[in-house]
Amino acid sequence: MLLKEQAFNVKKASVKLAAASTELKNQALAQIAKALMDRKDEIIKANAEDLKRSEEENLAAPLLKRLKFDEAKIKDVVDGINSLIKLEDPVGKTVFCTELDQGLDLYKVTCPIGVIGVIFESRPDALVQISTLCLKSGNGVMLKGGSEARNTNRILADIIAEATDKAGIPTGWICLLETREDVNEMLKMDEYIDLIIPRGSNEFVRYIMDNSRIPVMGHADGICHCYIDEHARIDMAVKIVVDSKTQYVAVCNATETLLVHKDVAPKVLPEIKKALDEKEVALVGCPKTQEIIPVSPAAEEDWKTEYLDYKLSIKVVDDIHEAIDHINTYGSGHTDSIITDDKDNAALFMNLVDSGNVFWNCSTRFSDGFRYGFGAEVGISTSKIHSRGPVGLDGLLIYKYKVIGNGHIVDDYAKRVKTFKHIKKDADFPL
């Protein structure tokens, strides 16, 4: 089947899926979970082929690790599906109701976006997570995984499509793309696809944005900061910086730059160095940092770099305003944390730092859908419209305005025969 036909079918199915009952969607999710367990041997066999081929092609060890999809990982995604079933259906919620006039009521009601195009990296678990999130939120989905996982992705997509067919979900709601050309074709299908979520490098996301008029919910670099304010407790600051930097270095919410108020720098920097030396973190710093602790000089480029490694850049600032300015200039709008006992400075920082996640006295590593209690996440958005920060089910929704009248016409209001009331009502959409 041509990709365009497939996209047409996803769109068509998505319209019906939007009206699917909570019960039907949950039954389909349960079918998926069952089929994944029933057919785990097939999945593991397909994954073994992918692993073998990728090893022969000398795929890097961390990528091989992400590619591996064994019984434990299958159990993890099944657990995830079971949690998703328990979450409240986000579709069809009345956001507000306004009585426009007698017998004329406006309801703002949540609904699915429509068709989501997702391009993701090597982890096959992402395919299951994303497609089940789309199902629960009533969206059709077109998926493109990494080519290294092609066999695993193919069997997973087949299992999901079969299980949901059997459950009575409109056929064609999920579609797997396999080639790079498919992706380029997909970017042109603004007629059928409503939102693209690319998960990959900053350059990749920018490429997608430059080559599609479809809205993109993107994720740029995670250049996160900790700022140690003059009113910080030293022990807390050290603890938070060590966790933010080293708890898991290869992720977007790890801290890359430490900012320190000049008055507290002589006390706190030696302690930080001591703690980070133990974790073998390489330090680079501004001239003032170099006066206090022995570190390599930081270049302008360091403030813009997502190391994703055991490396930290350090800058001593004159005051909180310089810290905020630095973050808004060099940060990526992801996650930034202030360590302070001063409430006013915390408020200033959290108001003026223009990031999706702003923290007071805790580690930047907390910005994550699971930790936030969202259940699962399709990714973390550094976009500034629609969804920001960790994106769960809510990020896959939009709304409709539904108006119920009784023969009401605008002419009566234009001629002032009738006037609008605009009374807020606490009512759910009745149909």
Place this chain on the structure above:
Amino acid sequence: MLLKEQAFNVKKASVKLAAASTELKNQALAQIAKALMDRKDEIIKANAEDLKRSEEENLAAPLLKRLKFDEAKIKDVVDGINSLIKLEDPVGKTVFCTELDQGLDLYKVTCPIGVIGVIFESRPDALVQISTLCLKSGNGVMLKGGSEARNTNRILADIIAEATDKAGIPTGWICLLETREDVNEMLKMDEYIDLIIPRGSNEFVRYIMDNSRIPVMGHADGICHCYIDEHARIDMAVKIVVDSKTQYVAVCNATETLLVHKDVAPKVLPEIKKALDEKEVALVGCPKTQEIIPVSPAAEEDWKTEYLDYKLSIKVVDDIHEAIDHINTYGSGHTDSIITDDKDNAALFMNLVDSGNVFWNCSTRFSDGFRYGFGAEVGISTSKIHSRGPVGLDGLLIYKYKVIGNGHIVDDYAKRVKTFKHIKKDADFPL
């Protein structure tokens, strides 16, 4: 000043504006209203120059009418500003609060998007409406109006900038572009501009989408439908169709296509024709329509056309599913209304029609920010992410996740020393 410097300044000012108090913003709005009245003679003089030049350049009469900005229109925009002052400040509202763990609280708090780029047509009132909506919602704004209104726009932007400067709003938050080249340069400034709102033709909006990686909140054609169901009351159907088509033909929420169930068509179509003949509406129809009433044949192109004129296309359908399918195929996702006394059919229509505004038993002309009670609107969005339908203050907002801890680190949760609680709390962000 170079445009890039101006954009940098808008961005810088917008960060501070995001934290401006409700009182400050309302005082600034009051200053704008006062200055517009105080300097109305200057405005009218500048507008007279625009009108004179545009007449000489043979601008069409309806456009000249839109360009005119006299004392009555100044009074209208001042009234609008006074209503805006009375609206609740949408910034800083806590959407929800979750206790992640003891002493670790997550707050989702509304905040401005940042910098909005707006490109609008000839009406100078749009400049005042849009910039004051941006101010109230804490956003910086870059504006480009029609060149025919250049003198009027210049004096209005000057008055607004001076008044807000005097009130203490960060200088540079508003910036007026004057040339087409400026627009093209603006489209590349994704570093400074967070959202573009183009108000103009469908082609123009698509041009913007194709030439910018900045998110676009767009408005395609308004191809709106009325569907007369088999269970419709004839008199109500006629009344709603006449209003939807003729109450004001030149606007996006006017109906362009009428769909009629085959069982009711023989009764209702002659009545519709009689009523629309009185308003001199030209009718085109499908073969089945032509069997019932004398109308010109409709071509495939008619179902895709936004007439914005006294013209209506009519199609007889076999059932509600054909009607829904027609709307989802040819409609523009704007506004569609079903006329029926059958509750189940109304529910089906409102669930399956994939439009921002779906109506039951009322005119399509109701989809409008003022009629919905939103105060003012920046436009109507047919996008499917962020904002849909009439866009008021809410559409200019996004949110931040703010987390307050007390030295919390992720390592404790990774090592299961601590576990997440995820308890929903009814609390506002305390800072």
